[in-house]
Amino acid sequence: MPVFLSIVMPAYNEEAVIEDVVVLWTNLLTAHFPTETTRLIVVNDGSKDKTGAILDQIAPKYPQLMVVHQPNGGHGNAVVNAYRQAIALDSMYVFQTDSDDQFVTADFDKLWAKRAESPFILGHREVRFDAPARLIITRILRLSIALIYGTYIKDSNIPFRLIRGSYLKRLLAQLPTPTPFAPNIFLAVMAKKAGNNLFDIPITHKERLTGEVSILRWKLLKVCIQSFRELAQFRLDLGKKVAALRQPEPVLN
Template identity: 65%
Template sequence: MSFFLSIVMPAYNEEDCIEQVVGSWTDFLKSKFPDKKTTLIVINDGSKDKTGEILDRIKVNHTHLTVVHQKNGGHGNAVVNGYKMALKLDSEYVFQTDSDDQFVTDDFDKLWQKRNQSEFILGYREIRHDAKVRLFITRFLRSTISLVYGTFILDSNIPFRLIKGSFLQKLMDQLPDPAPFAPNIFLAVMAKKSGQELFDIPITHRERISGTVSIVKWNLWKVCIRSFRELLRFRLELNRKIKAIKKA
């Protein structure tokens, strides 16, 4: 049986908040879509704390929870694997968010209301509570995308997006393999270039009070250089991929 909506949520070292976050989103699914088949897919990306243990414990009482454990592959890898799982479940809609308790379930409706106007809808963090290094990377990527692709996306890597399942499959078929460092950026670029209205809807972004910020482990310039190279290389293939998406 196909799923109506699957929420994809990567998780890494979030033992302090994972139970609360999972509870919020599974409760949301039950109240928002009581008569629909839905699930929250949490990809535990090789957490070194008790995140995995907590997920295994609470999944017994959460019928709307799907837990997948994997070796640590990074946030982008976890997102891609979550998308693949959602597509395997034949999900009509796929929503992606993070496990760090920085987003609120109420904002889902802002995107949901636009679902008949676009197959790929983004939020954007109007007021963003993140470390300066992450804010710099976001600005760098925004400028790079504008320069390399001639398109402007406010928050291309935001983990708060609603995608029609059939369209996500088209995008995933064109995603570079192995997956890039930040696959959500590539999906956003392909979606916009193929004619989708992303909307860039302002959403709430709360201050992180627990967990591990993985990007801090990376050297700032290494992240920027790697992302720039991946985006530049992908630019050479973009026109062909957009044609493939439209044809599909």
């Protein structure tokens, strides 16, 4: 049976908050879609703490919860794996968020309300609670995208996005291999260049109260340089990638 909506999230070392986040999003699924088949797909990216064990322990309590364990491959790898799991379930809609409890479920409605107007909808963190270095890198990447691709996206890597399942399948087919460090940027760029209105809907971003940021200081600079190189290389293939995406998507209710 096809799944109406899959919420997907990567998880890494979030033992202090993972159960709370699962409760929040499964409650949303139950409240909003009581008669539909829905899933919350959590990909445990080789966590070194008790995240994986907690997910396995609570899974029987939450019928919508689907737990996937993988060796540590990084956030982007886990996101793509989660997307592919959702596509394998023939999900009509796929919503991606993070497991660190920095977003509020109420903002889901803002994106959901636009689902008939675009197959790819982004939020953007109007006020962002992240380390100063991360904020600087975000601005650099935003300018890089504008320079390389001639397009402006407020928050291209945001883990708060709603994508029509059929369109996500087409996007993933155009994603470069091996998986880039920040695949969500590539998906957003392709969707925007293919002519979609991403809406860039302002959403709430909360201060991180648990866990730890895995990429800081020089490692952050290193991955920023890596992402810039990947984006520049992808520019050579963007034209044919976008051409494959320009066929109109069917309008869904």
